[in-house]
Amino acid sequence: MTQNEMTSDDSTDPAAVGTTATPDPSGEPLVDQSIEVDGTDGGAQPGRDTVIEARDLNVFYGDVQALQGITMSIPENQVTAMIGPSGCGKSTFLRSINRMNDLIDAARVEGELYFEGKNIYDDDVDPVALRRRIGMVFQHPNPFPKSIYDNVAYGLRIQDETENLDQKVETALKRAALWDEVEDQLDKSALDLSGGQQQRLCIARAIAVDPDVILMDEPASALDPIATSKIEDLIEELAEEFTVVIVTHNMQQAARISDKTAVFLTGGELVEFGDTQSIFENPEHQRVEDYITGKFG
Numbered sequence: 001m002t003q004n005e006m007t008s009d010d011s012t013d014p015a016a017v018g019t020t021a022t023p024d025p026s027g028e029p030l031v032d033q034s035i036e037v038d039g040t041d042g043g044a045q046p047g048r049d050t051v052i053e054a055r056d057l058n059v060f061y062g063d064v065q066a067l068q069g070i071t072m073s074i075p076e077n078q079v080t081a082m083i084g085p086s087g088c089g090k091s092t093f094l095r096s097i098n099r100m101n102d103l104i105d106a107a108r109v110e111g112e113l114y115f116e117g118k119n120i121y122d123d124d125v126d127p128v129a130l131r132r133r134i135g136m137v138f139q140h141p142n143p144f145p146k147s148i149y150d151n152v153a154y155g156l157r158i159q160d161e162t163e164n165l166d167q168k169v170e171t172a173l174k175r176a177a178l179w180d181e182v183e184d185q186l187d188k189s190a191l192d193l194s195g196g197q198q199q200r201l202c203i204a205r206a207i208a209v210d211p212d213v214i215l216m217d218e219p220a221s222a223l224d225p226i227a228t229s230k231i232e233d234l235i236e237e238l239a240e241e242f243t244v245v246i247v248t249h250n251m252q253q254a255a256r257i258s259d260k261t262a263v264f265l266t267g268g269e270l271v272e273f274g275d276t277q278s279i280f281e282n283p284e285h286q287r288v289e290d291y292i293t294g295k296f297g
């Protein structure tokens with residue numbers, strides 16, 4: 001992601017429908033800077049770049065404060081999970097990362113949130129361009145009422161990336177572990193797929209345009225155990241190429257698939273953030289231990 005890519009002008013916002021599109025790769029960065037961190041905030045490790053960094057981020061809905069002074073660094077090419085009880089601000093934080101909160105009238109953001117060194121809340125950042133680099137997958141699969149092929153090709157067509165389109169669609173479906181199930185029926189309506197297949201199609205649609213980050217808001221909570229297991233396997237594979245940030249209510253899921261875990265608690269406070277294994281086996285805070293062991297939530 002370059003600064004110019006985030007500040008480019010485009011009136012089409014594919015993120016609002018759960019996909020992303022590719023910016024012009026020729027844009028020169030305004031600032032040649034990526035953030036290296038020392039791991040003291042529990043986030044990125046030495047030598048591993050931070051992709052997203054929140055600094056004292058506060059989010060309000062009207063008079064209600066949903067996030068309180070969130071500071072954390074999210075490392076690249078890892079799975080970072082957000083867990084915590086209902087209403088603690090997990091989805092609000094996720095939406096802050098690609099400015100989806102802009103679409104909520106009452107929402108107001110204070111503080112800073114850096115994506116590859118650029119504060120995405122600076123006036124010169126175009127949220128549409130930002131969302132091309134930070135895709136999103138929602139809780140309920142939301143394919144378009146179009147063919148399987150057209151769903152995956154959607155963002156590529158918006159961006160005029162239609163050269164070798166068949167190949168790009170096939171690659172995205174393979175990366176989303178769906179190709180083998182749909183290769184003979186690409187013209188079939190996406191709405192005829194099972195829920196789990198629809199969600200993998202939405203993931204294929206998001207990754208077809210090659211974003212840097214994929215945000216996932218409880219992507220498996222509407223699926224049966226077998227479909228959930230496929231999505232979990234897929235998320236782990238995706239982290240080899242993308243940075244994945246996932247909100248989940250399912251602590252076992254966070255423990256299974258994430259490298260880092262952020263524990264939010266009531267009031268929108270980030271109480272603990274670090275290696276998933278440490279958080280689950282040896283949390284620093286009693287409140288986190290109580291939450292993880294099911295004493296509340």
Ligand SMILES: Nc1ncnc2c1ncn2[C@@H]1O[C@H](COP(=O)(O)OP(=O)(O)OP(=O)(O)O)[C@@H](O)[C@H]1O
Pocket residue numbers: 061064066084085086087088089090091092093104106249
């Ligand atoms: N669009 C909105 N307008 C007003 N308040 C909102 C809005 N969205 C969220 N909130 C409030 O912000 C707080 C945090 O909500 P958020 O959805 O981020 O929490 P969450 O941890 O993701 O919850 P859940 O696990 O139930 O999805 C809650 O008090 C919620 O009521």
